[in-house]
Amino acid sequence: METYRDHLNSTFSDEIWGESPGYVLADLPARQLSLDDTETRSLRKNSISKSSSTTWDPLGETYTQIEQTETDYPREAQAGSPRTKTLSGHVWQAVAASVILLLNFVLLFVVAFGLREKGPDGYPAIETSSCDGASRLSQGIHYVINILATILLAASNYYMQRLSSCTRSEIDRAHQRGSWADVGVSSVRNMRFMSWDRIVLWWILVLSSLPIHLLYNSVAFETSGGNLYTTAVVSSSFIASGNRQFVEPDSGDQVDFTNFKNISNSDCIKQYSAAQVEFSGASYLTSGGSVVAVSSDENIPSDVIFAFGSSSQNILWASNFTTSTQNFTSVFNDTNMIEAYNADTQQDITLGLLWVCRDSLDLDTFGVAEIAGCNLKSLESGILPWTINGFPISYCLADEQPMRCSVQFSTTILIVVVVSNLLKVTCMLATIFRIQHRPLITIGDAIASFVASKDDTTSGRCLLSKKDVQSGSYIRLEGTNESNRWKRQRNRWFRSVSWKRWSFLTILVSLTLGVSIYLLALGVYNNTSQSYNTGLNQFGAGNSVSIGQVVSISDEQSPSVIKIVLIANAPQLLVSIAYFQLNAIMTAMLANAEWASFAFKRKPLRLSSPRGQQRSTYWLQLPYRYSIPLLAVMITLHWAISQSIFLVRMALFQDGEQLPDYGFTQLGWTSGALMLSIILGGVLYFTCVSMGVFMRYSPGLPLLGGCSLVISAACHAQPDDKNAELGPVQWGVVGVNEDGTSHCGFGSKDVRLPYEGEICT
Incomplete structure (x- = not known):
């Protein structure tokens, strides 16, 4: 026997091929049913067909404007075949991570067995005919590395959000205890509701990201020859x-x-x-x-x-x-x-x-x-x-001595990166094939679930907001008219994000930009105070590097490569953490924008495993018009940082012969690449802040903030609106309660926006 709630949860499973049950969700009664119950085969003879026209969505997506007509074809029949031809989004992420693992393994094989060792330092190298050639090769390799690293970390973030997303049963238990879960964003808060196996996988994904941040960019580094004279x-x-x-x-x-x-x-x-x-x-x-x-x-x-x-x-x-x-x-x-x-x-x-x-x-x-x-x-x-x-x-x-430059590779660092990549792919495959939870990942997943099966803990509170939940007023003011009175408010976007997230992002950005500006000022000062070129332009981004821009990090004459690598890539870690925080903030603001748009537009829900007329998503909450440019900017920013602060190695020669006991490994930076990094980082941060400050949500739905209680409260559909979640829906007044007050919720039929001061329960 399978309960209605069990079946409801199964509709949000992300099977590899998007498999959906062979029976109709909406016609299941709220009692326990057998899987082969004949009641599940009954369909409405008269349901709704759609003739549509395409309309532009401000979030960057198209939706369908519905004209309702009667037809002999029920909506249930449009739910899609048991197997769709399109792979689910999380599977594409695992495929991308697997391809990157293959590329890293091929690189490791080539470096370990295909490149000869240069000199006594033991690092495999690609020698070039000129230092300009070595610089261009190094820049190209680092750009490819940053593309792969950004895609890999984005895929990892995708699975972290998937693992931290709660199932409907977990959310119901949280609501019954007076708590709530985050929906639509990657959340550490949800760990209190997660099973131990998901927690373990989540932490492996987090810890395996550290070597990617701290080491990947130093797999390859440029080495210059210095002649004693x-x-x-x-x-x-x-x-x-x-x-x-x-x-x-x-x-x-x-x-x-x-x-x-x-x-x-x-x-x-x-x-x-x-x-x-x-x-x-x-x-x-x-x-x-x-x-x-x-x-x-x-x-x-x-x-x-x-x-x-x-x-x-x-x-x-x-x-x-x-x-x-x-x-x-x-x-x-x-x-x-x-x-x-x-x-x-x-x-x-x-x-x-x-x-x-x-x-x-x-x-x-x-x-x-x-x-x-x-x-x-x-x-x-x-x-x-x-x-x-x-x-x-x-x-x-x-004495004519040629310039001696090469691009060297660290086999040890590359092995660590490959192992980290392998751990990520293993976690992703385990999530697909072993973790049997069926999460509500997107806002659309949660809306569809609560519309299909209401949550009694939020009955009568259809105007509940995140602020009410945090203040506890939804308990103290339950049933009062004032708390259920609709007000026309246009909240600014930043209010949908907690002050803790904004503060953490601001601290990270301030720290990163502050260090970068200090190094830039130091470089500019040295460049102006020393009016001669030091000849280090073959390092880094190829810009002229002033005296003092290659410095020792300790009293050691030549610190170890690993020590320099960790220091040089520390900004990469800070920027990646800032990116995840910025991504979460952008996700929360845009998710609330999509949420608010349902008060004015009838459109299909966007789900991680769509059925019927529902839309699919591969980047969770961020629309493509935001996610793709953000990804491109982050790739460029990580590359610019890799060219700003970097490992510098110099091999020493005398009379054309390398000296086996001499050479230097130091930390260097370049002003030009630092300037580019500061500009890109500043533009990203201030763009995000500007969106939060200057953009306002459409009046209608209360602020969401990713709170499951708010979604639950707004999704008490009318009993006669069967299978509403499978087609285009809109939020507003959908009926009248027995006490004469208006009832607001999501519906596929006649829906209107409440008027100012209207009581909605």
């Missing part, structure tokens, strides 16, 4: 004497410049000022190697060389020499910077990377080095003479 200043007589070697002051190694290329001052200044990188306090070249600047001044003895080392100790080295114009001598130091010593003030002065602008060094009384008047463009063009230590430079001899 030495800069020497020699006289032309030194070159004329046939000397082609000098001792590198840091290591004592011989530097042979026999095969160095002769380049002009302009090219020399451009290359060695733009291609230098300061990384962990030391300076390196992204292209090119050691350079010898040749001076035509014959006052330099042939045995004197000025050499600027570049590796562990960047020092100014001179052989028994002190300039006459600036009294300083070289000192060894461990600051990893070019440093001079002021003999007068006994102060150290740091010059930094600008050996090109050596003669702009200005010593004040405190011995602080100031870069004053170093105009690289004027030096490049020859408008200003190029001198180092007062000696004019004629040309340079430069």
Whole structure:
């Protein structure tokens, strides 16, 4: 035996093929019936047929305007065949997650077995012919990753909402206890009504999202090569004497410049000022190697060389020499910077990377080095003479070393992502095949259920609102005329969302935007205070990156990759949490808009498993005109963040050979991508807030707020309006009670809007 309530719940099951029962729901009496009861086969001889015209819905969907006529074909016969040809929405989500799992597994196989390891770090890599090529490849890979991650997380959110949605029996029990459930939104509140198996699956979906947020974007990362180099200043007589070697002051190694290329001052200044990188306090070249600047001044003895080392100790080295114009001598130091010593003030002065602008060094009384008047463009063009230590430079001899860039992959991170993806797919399949609950997921599901079978706990309260439920007035004022008096109110959209949701979203957005704006301001300050390019434009989004925008996150010389990855992707987690909150707010506001529209339009209900003339939904409450643009913006935002704050790796080379014991892993960011992220995030937030503040609901139905009690109270249909939920319905006054008061509810027949002050029970 199956009760009417049991059968009612079964109509909202989301079978894979949308299977519906073979008997008619509306003709089942409210007593227990056998599945083969002959009463279930009786149909009305005269029911309603529809001739329709298409009308535009402000929510972005079309609906059917009904003209009621009598026909010999009952509405029940239009409920659809036992199996429809269209897969249910939740199945499409599982298919999408499975396809992404397959793609991730293929990528893992290719990375693990198809790519050779580059150098001693053990990371599989794709080498490119140029750093621009590596940058474009990295950007493309990250865009694909963010598309897949966003779709996967959206599918996961879909199932989280499905699992947290209550069945009709669970809602009835909640109402009998004086409580209520959320309908139409993903809800943690509903966990008190959920079975243990659904709670376990829900938490697995939540926890398996963390690796997606924190690791997925760092599966691939760009690696740049940095060349150790030495800069020497020699006289032309030194070159004329046939000397082609000098001792590198840091290591004592011989530097042979026999095969160095002769380049002009302009090219020399451009290359060695733009291609230098300061990384962990030391300076390196992204292209090119050691350079010898040749001076035509014959006052330099042939045995004197000025050499600027570049590796562990960047020092100014001179052989028994002190300039006459600036009294300083070289000192060894461990600051990893070019440093001079002021003999007068006994102060150290740091010059930094600008050996090109050596003669702009200005010593004040405190011995602080100031870069004053170093105009690289004027030096490049020859408008200003190029001198180092007062000696004019004629040309340079430069070591030609190619730029070495690649895109590397972390097999470990990719394995974690694949496992997380597999857990999500497993949970989705378990939900489809093992979890036997039949949830009321959408507002339409709940309306159809309560219209088909009324809930006695809300009888006589057809104007009940979410505010009444939260204040408890629906209990204290039960039966009073004032609480049942209809008022024409146009509430703003934001009132359909709790202040807790708005506050949480605002805190998340403020935190994320605040950190982003701070980093952007820091980058702009550094870019303006340091008027030279560091040559890091191959990292991230390809924009010029200013000095200081690649920084250490700790006192470690080179923090671990995982530590950098977690910090770099922390904004991704914050943005994803903010997205879920924003999605819930948008869902609540738009669900209430759809709810309010039933007071003015007769249209079919939108269900997760539609029957008859009911409409289907694949994105739960968000219409396509909102869900698709929101998804596209979120994909772009996640990609922009991945290009804003990212893992930076540098492999060190000397004379064309990678040094196995040297290299750096650091955190970097770019101002351009940060600006794009701030703009996109700000636009999303303020668009949502603007919708809530400036848009109003049509007067009619009370505010819903996703409350099951409100839906129940508004859905007491007339007894003679059979199967109303299967066709187009409208809310309003549908009849008169025995006491003469009006009765409001959903109906498929004559419905009118209440007038101001009318009592509806």
